[in-house]
Amino acid sequence: MHKNEEKVKFNFVDVIIICVILALLAAGVYKLLIVNRALALQNSHVEFKVLVEKVRLPSVESIKEGQPVRDVQTNIPLGNVISKEVSPYKEAVPTLDGRVVLAEVPEKYNVIITIESPAIVTDNSIMIGNKEIKIGAQISVKSNVFSLTGIVYGATVKQ
Numbered sequence: 001m002h003k004n005e006e007k008v009k010f011n012f013v014d015v016i017i018i019c020v021i022l023a024l025l026a027a028g029v030y031k032l033l034i035v036n037r038a039l040a041l042q043n044s045h046v047e048f049k050v051l052v053e054k055v056r057l058p059s060v061e062s063i064k065e066g067q068p069v070r071d072v073q074t075n076i077p078l079g080n081v082i083s084k085e086v087s088p089y090k091e092a093v094p095t096l097d098g099r100v101v102l103a104e105v106p107e108k109y110n111v112i113i114t115i116e117s118p119a120i121v122t123d124n125s126i127m128i129g130n131k132e133i134k135i136g137a138q139i140s141v142k143s144n145v146f147s148l149t150g151i152v153y154g155a156t157v158k159q
Contacts, residue, residue, distance in 0.1 A: 006068055041071055045158040046081060046119040048133050050141060052111045052150035054089050060109050062146040068114060072140035076129035079117025079154050081143075086111050112153060113141070 052059075067081045089108035091099050120127040127133070133155055140149040 010027040022074045026072075034072060044119055044121040046079075046118060046121065046128070046155055047114055047116045048126075048134065048146075050115065050139055050150040052140040052148045054105075054108050054110050055148065057107060057109065059146055059148060060086055060111055062143075063111065063113060066073075067143050069113075069141045069143050071129075071131050072142045072149075074129070076131055077117075078128055078131065078141060079115045081114045082114040084111055084113050087132040111148075113148075113150070115141070117157075119157075126155060126157070130145065136147065 024140050040088050063081060063084045065083060067080055069078050069081060070076060075130055087110045088104040089110050090102040091105050093103040117128050119133070125132050125134075130137075132153055133139075133152055135152050135155055138149065140147070142148070
């Protein structure tokens with residue numbers, strides 16, 4: 001008694017197609033479980049300060065409360081200006097008697113811009129869009145009327 005049995009044969013193309021389907025399923029699960037959860041966590045609010053040094057008066061006057069600001073390189077919204085603190089820019093200057101004193105530089109100012117934004121806050125980072133906010137890091141911000149580069153001076157997480 002001889003039976004004809006059909007055997008299932010896999011070739012190289014079938015294996016590649018199965019691997020692609022499994023990879024697409026894994027990517028879909030990753031997006032649903034990990035990425036969407038991270039976006040849902042963006043319910044924290046962060047206030048961060050940007051210190052901009054040696055700025056001229058027209059730039060200082062162009063910064064307004066409530067003004068939206070964006071990152072210069074990526075154009076990602078970084079939030080709205082809450083406040084600005086302006087102080088005269090000072091430089092170390094030697095005196096005739098050998099001392100070094102801080103003297104105000106005419107028509108130059110330091111500005112601390114406080115910006116509020118929704119953010120993803122984790123144990124390791126503060127993310128606004130895909131921009132990481134770290135104290136001491138250089139950041140370039142712009143609005144419709146100014147573009148300034150400064151240093152992140154402080155950050156406070158609001159609940």
